[in-house]
Amino acid sequence: MAYDLEEQEQIDTLKAWWKQYGNAVTWLLIAGLASFAGWTAWTNNQRSQAAQASAIYDEVQRAAALKEIAKVQGATANLIEKFSGTSYASMAALSAAKSAFDAGDLAGAKKHLQWVVDQGFSKEFQAIAKIRLGSVLLDEKKYEEALKVLAGDFSAEFESEALERRGDVLVAQNKLKEAREAYKVALDKMGEKHAGRQLVQIKLDALGGALDAKSTEHADKK
Structure with missing residues (x-):
């Protein structure tokens, strides 16, 4: 295919530019794609973790409603071990503390509340835990x-x-x-x-x- 003089000059210019900068552009594209892939994987992982944590938290809630204290404690321990950085872990610990308190287990209630105070998902959860812990200590x-x-x-x-x-x-x-x-x-x-x-x-x-x-x-x- 024949090109006129102006087109040929443009092609030559593009070739020269690509020879000088093409390798850098390629690496930038690869880095961008890698970052996008990493972000997508991280997002999917976060969603997966949230779904799993939510399922375990539902177990805690069901067990608490049935006053199955051992199941509440076991599911909460499992949730904290696997997904301590989620809001579900803090909510489960607060539920477990209430179940323990209602059962007369003040030591168990304090343990869960102290965990939320120290490692709770947010300041709001930590504040709730402090107030409830203050109540338990008052009872003691x-x-x-x-x-x-x-x-x-x-x-x-x-x-x-x-x-x-x-x-x-x-x-x-x-x-x-x-x-x-x-x-x-x-x-x-x-x-x-x-x-x-x-x-x-x-x-x-x-x-x-x-x-x-x-x-x-x-x-x-x-």
Whole structure:
């Protein structure tokens, strides 16, 4: 096939460019394809892991509903061993902790809750675990340990619950003034429609919180 002069010049230019840069372009294409293949494999693996973790978590939920404590513990241990980095592992550990607590196994409940505190999937799961762990320690009368667990930073959505539980511990220690303060701050941080608001108000009133508020209001009017 014959080419005119202009076409031949373009072909020669392309050949020269390819001779100089073609090898680099080829390697870039190979690297790009390899990266894409790797990303696809990683995505597929993540989906596969999530599906497997979800299936085991379903086992935990079914066993918990039937109060089959041994199965709950076994499935949770399996999930944590294989898929500890997933949200399902944290949810299973929280379920296992509740099952253990309901069965009177406080040591088992603490073990699972501590795992979530240390290695939970997110700060939200960790906050839930801390509050529940504080409750277990309160039941065990380990007040200082409970206060230590509840003293950490909590995100806004869990701060009021942590303060309420702290107030409960302080009441158990007969530190009523500090307990009132904890309940008051918890109440301040709760929205008007918060489900736990009424209970905190009852606790505060039982400690004379309502009386204090009336006295303060009366003093202000003077």
